Amino acid sequence: MSHIKLLVTGGSSQVGSALCARAVSAGINAVWFDDNILDSLTLKSIKAAIASHQPDYVINTVSYSVVDLAQDNPEKSHTYNHDVALLLAQACHSLNVPLVHLSTDYVFDGAQRSPYKEEAYTAPLNRFGEAKLAAEQAIKQYCPEHIIVRVGWIFSAQGHNFVLRTLRQLQEHHHVKAVSDQHGCPTYANDVARVLIAIIQQLDCGISVWGTYHYSGAEITTWKGFAEAILAAAKKHGVTQAENIDAVSSLEWPAKAPRPAYSVLDCSKILSTFGIRQRPWRSGLVKVIDQVFQTTQ
Numbered sequence: 001m002s003h004i005k006l007l008v009t010g011g012s013s014q015v016g017s018a019l020c021a022r023a024v025s026a027g028i029n030a031v032w033f034d035d036n037i038l039d040s041l042t043l044k045s046i047k048a049a050i051a052s053h054q055p056d057y058v059i060n061t062v063s064y065s066v067v068d069l070a071q072d073n074p075e076k077s078h079t080y081n082h083d084v085a086l087l088l089a090q091a092c093h094s095l096n097v098p099l100v101h102l103s104t105d106y107v108f109d110g111a112q113r114s115p116y117k118e119e120a121y122t123a124p125l126n127r128f129g130e131a132k133l134a135a136e137q138a139i140k141q142y143c144p145e146h147i148i149v150r151v152g153w154i155f156s157a158q159g160h161n162f163v164l165r166t167l168r169q170l171q172e173h174h175h176v177k178a179v180s181d182q183h184g185c186p187t188y189a190n191d192v193a194r195v196l197i198a199i200i201q202q203l204d205c206g207i208s209v210w211g212t213y214h215y216s217g218a219e220i221t222t223w224k225g226f227a228e229a230i231l232a233a234a235k236k237h238g239v240t241q242a243e244n245i246d247a248v249s250s251l252e253w254p255a256k257a258p259r260p261a262y263s264v265l266d267c268s269k270i271l272s273t274f275g276i277r278q279r280p281w282r283s284g285l286v287k288v289i290d291q292v293f294q295t296t297q
């Protein structure tokens with residue numbers, strides 16, 4: 001058993017649950033932050049809650065991350081995507097505990113046609129991205145000992161995500177549509193957990209590499225390409241009605257929040273700093289789909 005103790009907010013999130021499970025197998029002690037404390041949103045209560053656990057690191061995975069809901073509820077998005085991060089940053093700094101935080105590829109506007117590096121110009125197109133960018137800025141301002149990992153298109157066998165939504169549609173409909181002009185990289189929640197543990201283990205060796213990093217699954221695709229991979233994996237379980245995925249453009253798709261046409265992250269800095277390589281999202285997808293059908297059989 002390692003001596004490292006993690007305090008994880010958003011323990012029920014896709015990443016938070018994967019992280020707590022993975023920490024156990026890595027011999028790391030991970031404890032849940034009582035997310036009810038976030039309802040009061042006072043620095044005093046958050047600081048007291050952190051202090052009571054005496055963690056070596058706080059990992060924040062709390063987020064109001066359904067992008068279209070955030071567009072309709074910008075205040076709620078700001079509260080859970082920004083205010084929580086701001087208070088955690090202030091509390092962590094005053095307690096001398098480093099903060100590890102997850103951010104998003106949606107801080108970019110998608111105008112680029114090559115993978116975004118960490119220092120690339122940020123200009124979010126939607127409320128979710130705006131609040132997440134404001135959180136990054138607050139963390140940089142208030143908690144110098146931080147790691148921000150921007151990720152994109154997270155999926156797992158639980159929660160709200162594109163894989164589970166698409167699977168339901170494939171089972172219920174003969175025709176399923178997906179957007180074919182937005183490019184990005186799906187990311188398996190368990191791989192994000194693996195990345196966070198690897199970072200923590202190296203920070204614990206005393207290396208001082210605070211800052212912002214990018215991580216996503218390997219292989220650029222579109223939502224249509226991702227849906228086709230979901231269909232192929234689901235077909236093996238013989239439960240799909242749909243035979244193909246129909247392409248639609250962003251203009252034809254009735255989404256509340258605009259999304260970048262291109263949000264591919266350049267993940268070379270996390271490789272050169274921590275030796276962390278991107279894993280193919282396709283292998284994670286197969287695991288998730290097998291898991292979904294094992295639990296529903």
Ligand SMILES: NC(=O)c1ccc[n+]([C@@H]2O[C@H](COP(=O)([O-])OP(=O)(O)OC[C@H]3O[C@@H](n4cnc5c(N)ncnc54)[C@H](OP(=O)(O)O)[C@@H]3O)[C@@H](O)[C@H]2O)c1
Nearest residue numbers: 010012013014015035062063065102103104151152153154
């Ligand atoms: N999902 C994506 O595709 C995606 C893409 C880019 C970046 N990210 C970032 O990656 C991180 C992890 O994402 P995820 O998909 O794993 O998150 P998620 O599954 O959407 O979970 C969000 C977490 O925040 C908690 N939360 C939300 N509102 C709360 C409130 N009012 N009080 C207390 N807790 C609250 C949720 O608790 P309940 O379950 O109790 O509601 C849940 O534990 C987040 O920072 C997210 O912004 C996600």
